[in-house]
Amino acid sequence: MDNSAFEIHEDGAQNTRSVGKISTISRMEKKKPWSLMKIFLMCLLACFITTAIGVLIVSLVYVNSQPRLNVQLQPAWSTRTTAVLNVQKAVDPKFQFLNHLPKSKVFEFPGGAIQWARYRNNIKDYVSDEEEAFGTSLNSQRSQMTLGTLRIKSKGLRAPHWHFNANEHGYLVQGTAWIGVVDDGGEVATTYNVTAGQVIFFPKNTLHWVKNVGNEDCFFLLFFSTHDELQTLDVDDVFFSTPEDIASRSLKPEGGVNFIRKFHKQTEDQGINLPHNLAELVMNASYVQSPDNLVWRYFFDLKGSKEYRFPGGVIQMAHYLKNGNELSNNEKIFSEFLNEHENALSLSTLRIYNNGLRQPHFHFNANEMGYVLSGCGKVGIISTQGTVEFNIHIGDVIFFPIGTQHYIKSTCDEDLLFILAFSTRDKLQTLDMDDYIQATADHILAQLFLRKQSEFKKIPKFKEDQAINLP
Numbered sequence: 001m002d003n004s005a006f007e008i009h010e011d012g013a014q015n016t017r018s019v020g021k022i023s024t025i026s027r028m029e030k031k032k033p034w035s036l037m038k039i040f041l042m043c044l045l046a047c048f049i050t051t052a053i054g055v056l057i058v059s060l061v062y063v064n065s066q067p068r069l070n071v072q073l074q075p076a077w078s079t080r081t082t083a084v085l086n087v088q089k090a091v092d093p094k095f096q097f098l099n100h101l102p103k104s105k106v107f108e109f110p111g112g113a114i115q116w117a118r119y120r121n122n123i124k125d126y127v128s129d130e131e132e133a134f135g136t137s138l139n140s141q142r143s144q145m146t147l148g149t150l151r152i153k154s155k156g157l158r159a160p161h162w163h164f165n166a167n168e169h170g171y172l173v174q175g176t177a178w179i180g181v182v183d184d185g186g187e188v189a190t191t192y193n194v195t196a197g198q199v200i201f202f203p204k205n206t207l208h209w210v211k212n213v214g215n216e217d218c219f220f221l222l223f224f225s226t227h228d229e230l231q232t233l234d235v236d237d238v239f240f241s242t243p244e245d246i247a248s249r250s251l252k253p254e255g256g257v258n259f260i261r262k263f264h265k266q267t268e269d270q271g272i273n274l275p276h277n278l279a280e281l282v283m284n285a286s287y288v289q290s291p292d293n294l295v296w297r298y299f300f301d302l303k304g305s306k307e308y309r310f311p312g313g314v315i316q317m318a319h320y321l322k323n324g325n326e327l328s329n330n331e332k333i334f335s336e337f338l339n340e341h342e343n344a345l346s347l348s349t350l351r352i353y354n355n356g357l358r359q360p361h362f363h364f365n366a367n368e369m370g371y372v373l374s375g376c377g378k379v380g381i382i383s384t385q386g387t388v389e390f391n392i393h394i395g396d397v398i399f400f401p402i403g404t405q406h407y408i409k410s411t412c413d414e415d416l417l418f419i420l421a422f423s424t425r426d427k428l429q430t431l432d433m434d435d436y437i438q439a440t441a442d443h444i445l446a447q448l449f450l451r452k453q454s455e456f457k458k459i460p461k462f463k464e465d466q467a468i469n470l471p
Protein backbone atom coordinates (compact mmCIF):
# COMPACT_ATOMS: atom_id res chain seq x y z
CA MET A 1 0.00 0.00 0.00
CA ASP A 2 1.28 3.44 -0.93
CA ASN A 3 1.72 5.35 2.29
CA SER A 4 2.07 8.80 0.84
CA ALA A 5 -1.17 8.43 -1.10
CA PHE A 6 -2.86 7.43 2.12
CA GLU A 7 -1.61 10.53 3.88
CA ILE A 8 -2.78 12.94 1.21
CA HIS A 9 -6.34 11.75 1.18
CA GLU A 10 -6.80 10.63 4.73
CA ASP A 11 -9.40 13.31 5.50
CA GLY A 12 -11.67 12.24 2.69
CA ALA A 13 -11.53 8.58 3.64
CA GLN A 14 -14.96 7.64 4.95
CA ASN A 15 -14.55 3.89 4.95
CA THR A 16 -12.16 1.16 3.90
CA ARG A 17 -13.71 0.73 0.47
CA SER A 18 -13.23 4.39 -0.49
CA VAL A 19 -9.76 4.41 1.02
CA GLY A 20 -8.88 1.65 -1.45
CA LYS A 21 -10.14 3.71 -4.36
CA ILE A 22 -8.43 6.84 -3.22
CA SER A 23 -5.06 5.21 -2.95
CA THR A 24 -5.38 3.76 -6.45
CA ILE A 25 -6.42 7.08 -7.92
CA SER A 26 -3.77 9.01 -6.06
CA ARG A 27 -1.03 6.86 -7.52
CA MET A 28 -2.22 8.03 -10.96
CA GLU A 29 -2.11 11.62 -9.74
CA LYS A 30 1.66 11.59 -9.54
CA LYS A 31 1.89 10.75 -13.24
CA LYS A 32 -0.59 13.38 -14.35
CA PRO A 33 -0.34 16.27 -11.88
CA TRP A 34 -2.30 18.61 -14.26
CA SER A 35 -5.59 16.75 -13.51
CA LEU A 36 -5.19 16.90 -9.75
CA MET A 37 -8.28 19.07 -9.26
CA LYS A 38 -10.43 16.91 -11.50
CA ILE A 39 -9.32 13.73 -9.84
CA PHE A 40 -9.82 15.22 -6.44
CA LEU A 41 -13.43 16.10 -7.33
CA MET A 42 -14.01 12.62 -8.74
CA CYS A 43 -12.69 11.16 -5.56
CA LEU A 44 -14.94 13.42 -3.50
CA LEU A 45 -17.91 12.30 -5.57
CA ALA A 46 -16.96 8.64 -5.11
CA CYS A 47 -16.73 9.22 -1.40
CA PHE A 48 -20.18 10.79 -1.31
CA ILE A 49 -21.76 8.01 -3.32
CA THR A 50 -20.16 5.24 -1.26
CA THR A 51 -21.13 6.94 1.99
CA ALA A 52 -24.70 7.54 0.78
CA ILE A 53 -25.08 3.89 -0.25
CA GLY A 54 -23.62 2.79 3.06
CA VAL A 55 -25.99 4.98 5.05
CA LEU A 56 -28.93 3.77 2.98
CA ILE A 57 -28.08 0.09 3.56
CA VAL A 58 -27.54 0.61 7.28
CA SER A 59 -30.82 2.51 7.69
CA LEU A 60 -32.77 -0.11 5.70
CA VAL A 61 -31.39 -2.93 7.83
CA TYR A 62 -32.11 -0.98 11.00
CA VAL A 63 -35.71 -0.15 10.02
CA ASN A 64 -36.40 -3.77 9.08
CA SER A 65 -35.11 -5.06 12.36
CA GLN A 66 -37.18 -2.62 14.46
CA PRO A 67 -40.19 -4.83 15.28
CA ARG A 68 -38.02 -7.77 16.29
CA LEU A 69 -35.89 -5.47 18.40
CA ASN A 70 -38.80 -5.27 20.84
CA VAL A 71 -38.45 -8.89 21.78
CA GLN A 72 -34.72 -9.09 21.36
CA LEU A 73 -33.85 -6.29 23.73
CA GLN A 74 -32.18 -8.59 26.16
CA PRO A 75 -29.99 -7.39 28.98
CA ALA A 76 -26.40 -8.58 28.66
CA TRP A 77 -26.67 -10.90 31.67
CA SER A 78 -29.53 -12.91 30.25
CA THR A 79 -27.89 -15.80 28.49
CA ARG A 80 -30.48 -18.09 30.05
CA THR A 81 -33.51 -16.10 28.92
CA THR A 82 -33.25 -17.45 25.40
CA ALA A 83 -36.62 -19.12 25.95
CA VAL A 84 -38.19 -15.67 26.22
CA LEU A 85 -36.13 -14.53 23.27
CA ASN A 86 -37.45 -17.34 21.11
CA VAL A 87 -41.05 -16.50 21.87
CA GLN A 88 -41.85 -14.78 18.59
CA LYS A 89 -44.52 -12.57 20.12
CA ALA A 90 -44.11 -8.84 20.58
CA VAL A 91 -44.12 -8.91 24.38
CA ASP A 92 -42.69 -5.84 26.06
CA PRO A 93 -39.35 -6.90 27.63
CA LYS A 94 -40.47 -5.40 30.94
CA PHE A 95 -42.68 -8.44 31.51
CA GLN A 96 -39.58 -10.49 32.31
CA PHE A 97 -39.47 -8.41 35.47
CA LEU A 98 -43.12 -7.45 36.03
CA ASN A 99 -46.37 -9.31 36.65
CA HIS A 100 -49.71 -7.49 37.02
CA LEU A 101 -51.03 -9.96 39.58
CA PRO A 102 -54.53 -8.41 39.88
CA LYS A 103 -55.09 -9.38 36.20
CA SER A 104 -54.23 -13.04 36.81
CA LYS A 105 -56.72 -15.87 37.25
CA VAL A 106 -58.50 -16.03 40.63
CA PHE A 107 -58.80 -19.57 42.02
CA GLU A 108 -61.97 -19.48 44.12
CA PHE A 109 -62.69 -21.84 47.04
CA PRO A 110 -65.61 -21.95 49.50
CA GLY A 111 -63.50 -20.15 52.12
CA GLY A 112 -61.35 -17.81 50.06
CA ALA A 113 -59.21 -17.36 46.97
CA ILE A 114 -55.67 -17.77 45.64
CA GLN A 115 -53.78 -15.96 42.86
CA TRP A 116 -50.38 -16.79 41.42
CA ALA A 117 -47.31 -15.22 39.84
CA ARG A 118 -45.47 -18.36 38.80
CA TYR A 119 -44.02 -20.64 36.15
CA ARG A 120 -46.35 -23.13 34.40
CA ASN A 121 -45.26 -26.38 32.73
CA ASN A 122 -48.03 -26.07 30.20
CA ILE A 123 -47.96 -22.68 28.47
CA LYS A 124 -51.74 -22.94 27.93
CA ASP A 125 -52.10 -22.42 31.68
CA TYR A 126 -50.94 -18.81 31.32
CA VAL A 127 -53.75 -16.32 30.79
CA SER A 128 -51.61 -13.94 28.73
CA ASP A 129 -48.32 -13.60 26.88
CA GLU A 130 -47.21 -11.14 29.56
CA GLU A 131 -47.80 -13.70 32.29
CA GLU A 132 -45.96 -16.28 30.22
CA ALA A 133 -42.95 -13.97 29.79
CA PHE A 134 -42.78 -13.52 33.56
CA GLY A 135 -43.17 -17.24 34.36
CA THR A 136 -40.58 -18.18 31.76
CA SER A 137 -38.19 -15.61 33.20
CA LEU A 138 -38.59 -17.01 36.74
CA ASN A 139 -37.89 -20.51 35.51
CA SER A 140 -35.04 -19.82 33.10
CA GLN A 141 -33.19 -17.75 35.71
CA ARG A 142 -33.46 -20.65 38.21
CA SER A 143 -35.01 -18.05 40.51
CA GLN A 144 -36.27 -20.26 43.36
CA MET A 145 -39.28 -17.95 43.36
CA THR A 146 -43.03 -18.39 43.13
CA LEU A 147 -45.53 -15.96 44.62
CA GLY A 148 -49.11 -16.58 45.67
CA THR A 149 -51.69 -14.44 47.43
CA LEU A 150 -54.02 -16.22 49.83
CA ARG A 151 -57.31 -14.70 50.96
CA ILE A 152 -59.21 -16.51 53.72
CA LYS A 153 -62.68 -15.43 54.83
CA SER A 154 -63.48 -15.09 58.54
CA LYS A 155 -63.54 -18.59 60.10
CA GLY A 156 -62.24 -20.07 56.85
CA LEU A 157 -59.44 -22.67 56.89
CA ARG A 158 -56.57 -23.30 54.52
CA ALA A 159 -56.67 -27.07 54.76
CA PRO A 160 -53.74 -28.88 56.38
CA HIS A 161 -51.25 -29.59 53.57
CA TRP A 162 -47.59 -29.70 52.67
CA HIS A 163 -45.36 -28.85 49.71
CA PHE A 164 -43.01 -31.42 48.24
CA ASN A 165 -40.63 -29.05 46.54
CA ALA A 166 -40.53 -25.72 48.35
CA ASN A 167 -40.15 -23.87 51.61
CA GLU A 168 -42.93 -21.40 52.20
CA HIS A 169 -42.55 -17.90 53.62
CA GLY A 170 -45.65 -15.87 54.29
CA TYR A 171 -46.34 -12.26 55.22
CA LEU A 172 -49.73 -11.46 56.73
CA VAL A 173 -50.97 -8.18 55.28
CA GLN A 174 -54.31 -8.12 57.06
CA GLY A 175 -56.28 -10.11 59.65
CA THR A 176 -55.50 -12.63 62.38
CA ALA A 177 -54.77 -16.30 61.82
CA TRP A 178 -54.07 -19.34 63.95
CA ILE A 179 -51.28 -21.45 62.50
CA GLY A 180 -50.40 -25.09 63.05
CA VAL A 181 -47.14 -26.74 61.96
CA VAL A 182 -46.36 -30.46 62.21
CA ASP A 183 -42.70 -31.26 61.76
CA ASP A 184 -40.78 -34.52 61.38
CA GLY A 185 -42.19 -37.29 63.61
CA GLY A 186 -45.34 -35.37 64.48
CA GLU A 187 -44.94 -35.55 68.29
CA VAL A 188 -45.64 -31.83 68.66
CA ALA A 189 -47.85 -29.57 66.68
CA THR A 190 -46.56 -26.04 67.02
CA THR A 191 -49.43 -23.56 67.07
CA TYR A 192 -49.53 -19.78 67.30
CA ASN A 193 -51.45 -16.67 66.34
CA VAL A 194 -50.14 -14.31 63.72
CA THR A 195 -51.33 -10.78 62.94
CA ALA A 196 -50.71 -8.16 60.26
CA GLY A 197 -47.04 -7.36 59.66
CA GLN A 198 -45.78 -10.72 60.90
CA VAL A 199 -44.11 -13.56 59.05
CA ILE A 200 -44.66 -17.33 58.93
CA PHE A 201 -42.18 -19.98 57.77
CA PHE A 202 -43.02 -23.56 56.76
CA PRO A 203 -40.00 -25.66 55.77
CA LYS A 204 -40.46 -28.00 52.83
CA ASN A 205 -42.77 -30.93 53.64
CA THR A 206 -43.86 -29.75 57.08
CA LEU A 207 -47.64 -30.10 57.39
CA HIS A 208 -49.33 -26.78 58.13
CA TRP A 209 -52.76 -25.21 58.40
CA VAL A 210 -53.97 -21.62 58.52
CA LYS A 211 -57.26 -20.74 60.20
CA ASN A 212 -58.75 -17.25 60.10
CA VAL A 213 -59.67 -16.49 63.72
CA GLY A 214 -60.54 -12.81 63.20
CA ASN A 215 -63.62 -11.05 61.88
CA GLU A 216 -62.07 -9.61 58.72
CA ASP A 217 -60.53 -11.46 55.76
CA CYS A 218 -56.95 -12.66 56.16
CA PHE A 219 -54.68 -11.64 53.30
CA PHE A 220 -51.32 -13.41 52.99
CA LEU A 221 -48.45 -12.96 50.56
CA LEU A 222 -46.77 -16.32 50.14
CA PHE A 223 -43.32 -16.86 48.66
CA PHE A 224 -42.27 -20.39 47.71
CA SER A 225 -38.66 -21.38 47.08
CA THR A 226 -39.22 -23.03 43.71
CA HIS A 227 -39.24 -21.92 40.08
CA ASP A 228 -41.00 -25.12 39.02
CA GLU A 229 -44.67 -25.78 39.56
CA LEU A 230 -45.41 -25.99 43.25
CA GLN A 231 -46.31 -29.50 44.38
CA THR A 232 -48.87 -29.62 47.16
CA LEU A 233 -50.92 -32.29 48.88
CA ASP A 234 -53.93 -31.56 51.12
CA VAL A 235 -54.72 -33.93 53.99
CA ASP A 236 -58.35 -34.54 52.86
CA ASP A 237 -57.19 -35.42 49.35
CA VAL A 238 -54.64 -37.97 50.57
CA PHE A 239 -57.21 -39.38 53.02
CA PHE A 240 -59.74 -40.05 50.27
CA SER A 241 -57.02 -41.57 48.10
CA THR A 242 -56.09 -44.08 50.81
CA PRO A 243 -57.82 -47.49 50.62
CA GLU A 244 -60.50 -47.76 53.36
CA ASP A 245 -59.01 -50.81 55.03
CA ILE A 246 -55.57 -49.23 55.12
CA ALA A 247 -56.96 -46.02 56.65
CA SER A 248 -58.91 -48.09 59.16
CA ARG A 249 -55.90 -50.17 60.19
CA SER A 250 -53.73 -47.06 60.49
CA LEU A 251 -56.14 -44.92 62.52
CA LYS A 252 -57.86 -47.79 64.41
CA PRO A 253 -61.13 -45.87 64.89
CA GLU A 254 -64.06 -47.16 66.93
CA GLY A 255 -66.30 -48.90 64.38
CA GLY A 256 -63.34 -49.76 62.14
CA VAL A 257 -63.79 -49.50 58.39
CA ASN A 258 -67.47 -48.52 58.80
CA PHE A 259 -66.34 -45.37 60.57
CA ILE A 260 -64.02 -44.54 57.65
CA ARG A 261 -66.87 -45.12 55.15
CA LYS A 262 -68.92 -42.34 56.74
CA PHE A 263 -66.52 -39.77 55.27
CA HIS A 264 -67.42 -38.43 51.85
CA LYS A 265 -65.28 -36.38 49.51
CA GLN A 266 -66.85 -33.02 48.66
CA THR A 267 -67.40 -32.17 45.02
CA GLU A 268 -65.88 -28.74 45.55
CA ASP A 269 -62.14 -28.47 46.32
CA GLN A 270 -61.80 -27.84 50.07
CA GLY A 271 -58.36 -26.24 49.72
CA ILE A 272 -59.79 -23.23 51.56
CA ASN A 273 -62.79 -24.58 53.40
CA LEU A 274 -65.76 -22.93 55.13
CA PRO A 275 -68.74 -25.24 55.75
CA HIS A 276 -72.18 -23.59 56.03
CA ASN A 277 -72.87 -25.57 59.21
CA LEU A 278 -69.55 -24.81 60.87
CA ALA A 279 -71.23 -23.81 64.16
CA GLU A 280 -72.86 -27.26 64.37
CA LEU A 281 -69.61 -29.05 63.58
CA VAL A 282 -67.22 -27.16 65.83
CA MET A 283 -68.24 -26.37 69.40
CA ASN A 284 -65.04 -26.27 71.35
CA ALA A 285 -62.31 -24.59 69.34
CA SER A 286 -59.32 -23.47 71.34
CA TYR A 287 -56.41 -21.57 69.91
CA VAL A 288 -53.48 -22.34 72.14
CA GLN A 289 -50.01 -20.98 71.64
CA SER A 290 -46.95 -23.23 71.86
CA PRO A 291 -43.90 -22.10 73.87
CA ASP A 292 -41.68 -19.43 72.27
CA ASN A 293 -38.78 -21.82 71.61
CA LEU A 294 -41.07 -23.74 69.22
CA VAL A 295 -43.15 -20.87 67.84
CA TRP A 296 -40.19 -18.72 66.80
CA ARG A 297 -38.89 -21.44 64.51
CA TYR A 298 -41.91 -20.84 62.28
CA PHE A 299 -42.68 -17.22 63.12
CA PHE A 300 -41.03 -13.80 62.99
CA ASP A 301 -42.39 -10.43 64.05
CA LEU A 302 -41.14 -8.46 61.04
CA LYS A 303 -43.16 -5.37 61.93
CA GLY A 304 -41.60 -5.29 65.41
CA SER A 305 -38.04 -5.98 64.24
CA LYS A 306 -35.13 -3.52 63.97
CA GLU A 307 -35.68 -0.64 61.56
CA TYR A 308 -32.82 0.27 59.24
CA ARG A 309 -33.48 3.95 58.59
CA PHE A 310 -32.28 5.90 55.56
CA PRO A 311 -32.94 9.49 54.44
CA GLY A 312 -35.58 8.27 51.96
CA GLY A 313 -37.09 5.26 53.69
CA VAL A 314 -36.93 2.26 56.00
CA ILE A 315 -35.94 -1.40 55.60
CA GLN A 316 -36.79 -4.30 57.93
CA MET A 317 -35.51 -7.84 57.52
CA ALA A 318 -36.55 -11.37 58.49
CA HIS A 319 -33.24 -13.04 57.75
CA TYR A 320 -30.20 -14.83 59.11
CA LEU A 321 -27.57 -12.92 61.04
CA LYS A 322 -24.48 -14.86 61.99
CA ASN A 323 -23.76 -13.62 65.49
CA GLY A 324 -27.13 -12.01 65.90
CA ASN A 325 -26.05 -9.34 68.39
CA GLU A 326 -28.79 -7.09 67.07
CA LEU A 327 -31.39 -9.81 67.59
CA SER A 328 -33.54 -10.67 70.58
CA ASN A 329 -33.39 -14.24 71.91
CA ASN A 330 -36.58 -15.17 70.08
CA GLU A 331 -35.32 -13.58 66.85
CA LYS A 332 -32.15 -15.66 67.15
CA ILE A 333 -34.28 -18.84 67.19
CA PHE A 334 -35.82 -17.82 63.87
CA SER A 335 -32.50 -16.71 62.39
CA GLU A 336 -30.76 -20.00 63.21
CA PHE A 337 -33.68 -22.18 62.16
CA LEU A 338 -34.00 -20.37 58.82
CA ASN A 339 -30.33 -20.88 58.10
CA GLU A 340 -30.59 -24.63 58.72
CA HIS A 341 -32.93 -25.03 55.74
CA GLU A 342 -31.63 -25.43 52.25
CA ASN A 343 -33.13 -22.90 49.81
CA ALA A 344 -34.86 -20.92 52.55
CA LEU A 345 -35.69 -17.31 51.64
CA SER A 346 -35.10 -14.02 53.44
CA LEU A 347 -38.04 -11.64 53.70
CA SER A 348 -37.98 -7.89 53.99
CA THR A 349 -40.14 -4.80 53.94
CA LEU A 350 -38.93 -1.81 51.95
CA ARG A 351 -40.61 1.53 52.55
CA ILE A 352 -39.69 4.41 50.25
CA TYR A 353 -41.02 7.88 51.09
CA ASN A 354 -42.53 10.09 48.41
CA ASN A 355 -39.80 11.05 45.92
CA GLY A 356 -37.29 8.73 47.61
CA LEU A 357 -34.96 6.62 45.49
CA ARG A 358 -33.64 3.15 46.26
CA GLN A 359 -30.50 3.78 44.28
CA PRO A 360 -29.09 1.38 41.67
CA HIS A 361 -27.70 -1.71 43.37
CA PHE A 362 -27.45 -5.44 42.96
CA HIS A 363 -27.26 -8.58 45.06
CA PHE A 364 -24.38 -11.05 44.87
CA ASN A 365 -26.17 -14.03 46.32
CA ALA A 366 -29.91 -13.84 45.64
CA ASN A 367 -32.70 -13.38 43.18
CA GLU A 368 -35.31 -10.95 44.41
CA MET A 369 -39.08 -10.97 44.15
CA GLY A 370 -41.36 -8.24 45.47
CA TYR A 371 -44.99 -7.28 45.84
CA VAL A 372 -46.25 -3.68 45.91
CA LEU A 373 -48.41 -3.23 49.03
CA SER A 374 -49.03 0.49 48.75
CA GLY A 375 -48.03 3.58 46.81
CA CYS A 376 -46.68 3.64 43.29
CA GLY A 377 -43.35 4.12 41.58
CA LYS A 378 -40.92 3.52 38.77
CA VAL A 379 -38.56 0.58 38.52
CA GLY A 380 -35.45 0.42 36.33
CA ILE A 381 -33.34 -2.54 35.35
CA ILE A 382 -30.02 -1.37 33.96
CA SER A 383 -28.09 -3.31 31.39
CA THR A 384 -25.44 -2.39 28.84
CA GLN A 385 -28.15 -2.57 26.18
CA GLY A 386 -30.23 0.09 27.86
CA THR A 387 -32.48 0.47 30.86
CA VAL A 388 -35.84 -1.26 31.01
CA GLU A 389 -37.98 1.16 33.01
CA PHE A 390 -41.63 0.70 33.98
CA ASN A 391 -44.31 1.94 36.38
CA ILE A 392 -45.55 -0.11 39.30
CA HIS A 393 -48.80 0.02 41.26
CA ILE A 394 -50.47 -1.83 44.13
CA GLY A 395 -50.62 -5.57 43.48
CA ASP A 396 -47.74 -5.66 40.97
CA VAL A 397 -45.06 -8.31 41.37
CA ILE A 398 -41.47 -7.59 40.37
CA PHE A 399 -38.51 -9.90 39.80
CA PHE A 400 -34.81 -8.99 39.76
CA PRO A 401 -32.47 -11.82 38.75
CA ILE A 402 -29.26 -12.21 40.75
CA GLY A 403 -26.62 -9.60 39.89
CA THR A 404 -29.02 -7.35 37.98
CA GLN A 405 -28.60 -3.62 38.62
CA HIS A 406 -31.97 -2.19 39.63
CA TYR A 407 -33.43 0.98 41.16
CA ILE A 408 -36.82 1.96 42.52
CA LYS A 409 -38.30 5.46 42.70
CA SER A 410 -41.37 6.37 44.75
CA THR A 411 -43.65 8.66 42.74
CA CYS A 412 -46.91 8.95 44.77
CA ASP A 413 -47.73 11.00 47.86
CA GLU A 414 -48.25 7.76 49.73
CA ASP A 415 -45.16 5.74 50.76
CA LEU A 416 -44.17 3.03 48.32
CA LEU A 417 -44.22 -0.17 50.38
CA PHE A 418 -42.83 -3.51 49.20
CA ILE A 419 -42.67 -6.98 50.64
CA LEU A 420 -39.51 -8.51 49.23
CA ALA A 421 -38.16 -12.04 49.20
CA PHE A 422 -34.53 -12.97 48.47
CA SER A 423 -33.40 -16.43 47.48
CA THR A 424 -30.77 -16.81 50.17
CA ARG A 425 -30.78 -18.25 53.68
CA ASP A 426 -27.54 -16.38 54.38
CA LYS A 427 -27.00 -12.69 54.92
CA LEU A 428 -27.97 -10.80 51.79
CA GLN A 429 -24.97 -9.33 49.96
CA THR A 430 -25.56 -6.04 48.19
CA LEU A 431 -23.53 -3.33 46.44
CA ASP A 432 -24.91 0.17 45.87
CA MET A 433 -23.85 2.44 43.01
CA ASP A 434 -22.48 5.26 45.22
CA ASP A 435 -20.49 2.71 47.21
CA TYR A 436 -18.75 1.12 44.25
CA ILE A 437 -18.01 4.47 42.64
CA GLN A 438 -16.64 5.83 45.96
CA ALA A 439 -14.60 2.67 46.49
CA THR A 440 -12.89 2.98 43.11
CA ALA A 441 -9.67 5.09 43.22
CA ASP A 442 -10.04 8.61 41.74
CA HIS A 443 -7.16 8.11 39.30
CA ILE A 444 -8.69 4.87 38.06
CA LEU A 445 -11.99 6.71 37.42
CA ALA A 446 -10.10 9.59 35.75
CA GLN A 447 -8.37 7.18 33.39
CA LEU A 448 -11.60 5.26 32.70
CA PHE A 449 -13.89 8.24 32.04
CA LEU A 450 -11.23 10.51 30.44
CA ARG A 451 -11.91 13.23 33.01
CA LYS A 452 -9.44 15.06 35.25
CA GLN A 453 -8.86 13.29 38.56
CA SER A 454 -9.91 16.41 40.50
CA GLU A 455 -13.38 16.18 38.93
CA PHE A 456 -14.18 13.14 41.03
CA LYS A 457 -13.86 15.17 44.25
CA LYS A 458 -17.25 16.59 43.25
CA ILE A 459 -18.98 13.32 44.09
CA PRO A 460 -19.60 13.75 47.81
CA LYS A 461 -19.30 11.12 50.48
CA PHE A 462 -22.10 11.09 53.08
CA LYS A 463 -21.95 9.94 56.69
CA GLU A 464 -25.40 8.46 56.44
CA ASP A 465 -25.93 5.48 54.13
CA GLN A 466 -27.70 6.74 50.99
CA ALA A 467 -29.18 3.38 49.99
CA ILE A 468 -32.57 5.11 49.95
CA ASN A 469 -31.95 8.78 49.36
CA LEU A 470 -34.10 11.86 49.22
CA PRO A 471 -33.00 14.96 47.32
Ligand SMILES: *[C@@H]1O[C@H](CO)[C@@H](O)[C@H](O)[C@H]1NC(C)=O
Pocket residue numbers: 284286
Ligand atom coordinates in the same frame (compact mmCIF):
# COMPACT_ATOMS: atom_id res chain seq x y z
C1 LIG B 1 -62.93 -28.38 75.16
O1 LIG B 1 -61.61 -27.80 75.18
C2 LIG B 1 -60.96 -27.86 76.44
C3 LIG B 1 -59.65 -27.11 76.32
O2 LIG B 1 -58.86 -27.61 75.27
C4 LIG B 1 -60.80 -29.32 76.87
O3 LIG B 1 -60.25 -29.34 78.14
C5 LIG B 1 -62.16 -30.02 76.85
O4 LIG B 1 -62.00 -31.38 77.13
C6 LIG B 1 -62.85 -29.88 75.52
N1 LIG B 1 -64.18 -30.46 75.50
C7 LIG B 1 -64.62 -31.21 74.50
C8 LIG B 1 -66.00 -31.71 74.63
O5 LIG B 1 -63.94 -31.47 73.52
Ligand SMILES: *[C@@H]1O[C@H](CO)[C@@H](O)[C@H](O)[C@H]1NC(C)=O
Pocket residue numbers: 176178193213214287288289
Ligand atom coordinates in the same frame (compact mmCIF):
# COMPACT_ATOMS: atom_id res chain seq x y z
C1 LIG C 1 -55.48 -16.30 69.16
O1 LIG C 1 -56.52 -15.53 68.59
C2 LIG C 1 -57.82 -15.95 68.98
C3 LIG C 1 -58.80 -15.10 68.24
O2 LIG C 1 -58.54 -13.73 68.43
C4 LIG C 1 -57.99 -15.86 70.49
O3 LIG C 1 -59.26 -16.34 70.86
C5 LIG C 1 -56.89 -16.68 71.15
O4 LIG C 1 -56.96 -16.53 72.54
C6 LIG C 1 -55.51 -16.26 70.65
N1 LIG C 1 -54.53 -17.15 71.20
C7 LIG C 1 -53.43 -16.69 71.84
C8 LIG C 1 -52.53 -17.73 72.38
O5 LIG C 1 -53.18 -15.50 71.94
